[in-house]
Amino acid sequence: MKNMNLRYAQGRTLVELMISLAIGLIIMLAVSTLYVTNTQTYRVTDDKALLEEDGRLALATMAFSVRMAGYGQLLDASGSRQSGGGSTSYTGAGQALQGCSGGFTSPTAVPISCAGGTTPDSFLVRYVIDSVNANQSGGVPTDCLGQAVAGGIVENRFYVQLNPATNRKELFCAGNGGTPGSGTLLAGQPIADNVIDMKVTYGYDQDDNQSVDGFYTAASLAPGSSVPMPAYKDPDIQTLPPETQALMADRFYKVLSAKICIVVRSANDNLTPTQQKYRDCTGALVTAVDKRLYSTFSTVVSLRGRTNGRTL
Numbered sequence: 001m002k003n004m005n006l007r008y009a010q011g012r013t014l015v016e017l018m019i020s021l022a023i024g025l026i027i028m029l030a031v032s033t034l035y036v037t038n039t040q041t042y043r044v045t046d047d048k049a050l051l052e053e054d055g056r057l058a059l060a061t062m063a064f065s066v067r068m069a070g071y072g073q074l075l076d077a078s079g080s081r082q083s084g085g086g087s088t089s090y091t092g093a094g095q096a097l098q099g100c101s102g103g104f105t106s107p108t109a110v111p112i113s114c115a116g117g118t119t120p121d122s123f124l125v126r127y128v129i130d131s132v133n134a135n136q137s138g139g140v141p142t143d144c145l146g147q148a149v150a151g152g153i154v155e156n157r158f159y160v161q162l163n164p165a166t167n168r169k170e171l172f173c174a175g176n177g178g179t180p181g182s183g184t185l186l187a188g189q190p191i192a193d194n195v196i197d198m199k200v201t202y203g204y205d206q207d208d209n210q211s212v213d214g215f216y217t218a219a220s221l222a223p224g225s226s227v228p229m230p231a232y233k234d235p236d237i238q239t240l241p242p243e244t245q246a247l248m249a250d251r252f253y254k255v256l257s258a259k260i261c262i263v264v265r266s267a268n269d270n271l272t273p274t275q276q277k278y279r280d281c282t283g284a285l286v287t288a289v290d291k292r293l294y295s296t297f298s299t300v301v302s303l304r305g306r307t308n309g310r311t312l
Contacts (some may be wrong), residue, residue, distance in 0.1 A: 047266040047293055051194065055264040055297040058171045058192035063301045065125040065144065065156045066258050070096035070305040072128020072152075073256050095252045097303065099123035099218030105157050107174045107241040108185040114218070120198040121218065122159035123258070129154035143175025145189050155185070160198050160262075163190050171195040171262070193263050198280035203257035203300075208232045210307065212256050221251040257302045266293035 012020075097117065100114035103122045112124065129141040129149050140148040145149040155176040163170045175187030202221060203212035206228050220227050237245065247253055261281035270291045278294040280286050288294055 004118070022234050043134065043268065044293070045269050047268050047271055051264050051266050051293055051295055054192050054194055055262065055295060058262055058264070059194055059260060059297055059299050061144070061173070061191055062158050062277060063129075063299055064159070064262055066128040066260070066301040067304050068096065068097055069125040069303045070127060094126065095247065095250060096126050096305075097123065097202075097255055098252050099202065099258075100220035101217045103159055103161075104157070107157055107161070107172065108184065112157075114222075116219070120196075121158065121200045122198070123200050123218070124155060124157040126153055126155045128152055143177035144173040145175045145177065145186075147175055147177025147186065147301075149175070149177040157185070157188065158198075160195055164187075168194060168267075169196040171198070192264075194267055195262050195306065196265055197262045197263040199260045202252070202255045203259070203302075204251060205254045205256050205306075206230060208234075208254065210256070221255070223250075225251075227251060255303065256306050257300055258298045259298065261296065261298040263296050264295060265295075268292070288311035 044295050047131055094111065098112065100112065100122050102115045102117040103119045105113040105115045107122070109132075129143075129152070140150070141154070143149050144158075145153050153176075157174045159172050159174075160169055162168070163172075168191040171192040172188040173191045174185050178186050201215040201217055204214055204216050204221065204227065205211060206213045208231055216227055219225070230248065230253065232248065237248065240248075263278075263280055265288075271293055272291045275291060275295055276288045278286055278288065281294055281296060281298070286294075
């Protein structure tokens, strides 16, 4: 066997191997960092899109009902037809729009009872429902949950509460469909995820001139508050039925619009490097208790049946 000449055989030194390993580790670190960054960016972008969708859906759903408040021709206690819009008599049903600062004591209690405090606000709307202004199920108009409403008046109640199924606060709605003639409401169902707060103020027409004089909370419009009662200009009000006069003595009868504000958070936590600061519905700067995304949405909605140019 021919002897091998090792004189010219060459290999890698320990220093060269260490440098190669270091370069490889740097490349792997760069790739890993890029992957983690892109994954986090995708999570933030995806949750932000869902947050925006939840906020818009919640406002759009509530705005539709508020616009319809007071719509239609209703029968009063005497069985006579009342004109539509702001002069509609809701005797037996209550006001077309009514709210609670701090939420309902019970979302399905009849009549409503307000809890008060600093918890999220809630409100209800009532209007005549027909094939023109509502979704239908089997040819029958429905409430906010798609439940068939057999009677002429739909009642939708909007509120925020903890969903025990998801352990998250969500926007709920309870409607009077599915229980024709019972005078009760079925349990509400969530209609928008991750809504953690809601505040509503109401555009009040104290001078009876089809113009909002100021925005007030539901508590400010409740009986016994310091906000002046409506100053009606029509001298024939005293000739109206007593039940109609009783409704007109309620400040909510002269509400022309509602400003709805909600706070929505992302579904997932650990999206931000630090706890986010955001403005809540009162304008206060709030520091989040977690690392979710937070955003505030608001809109002002006019009651079409009570504003100038109404055709109801």
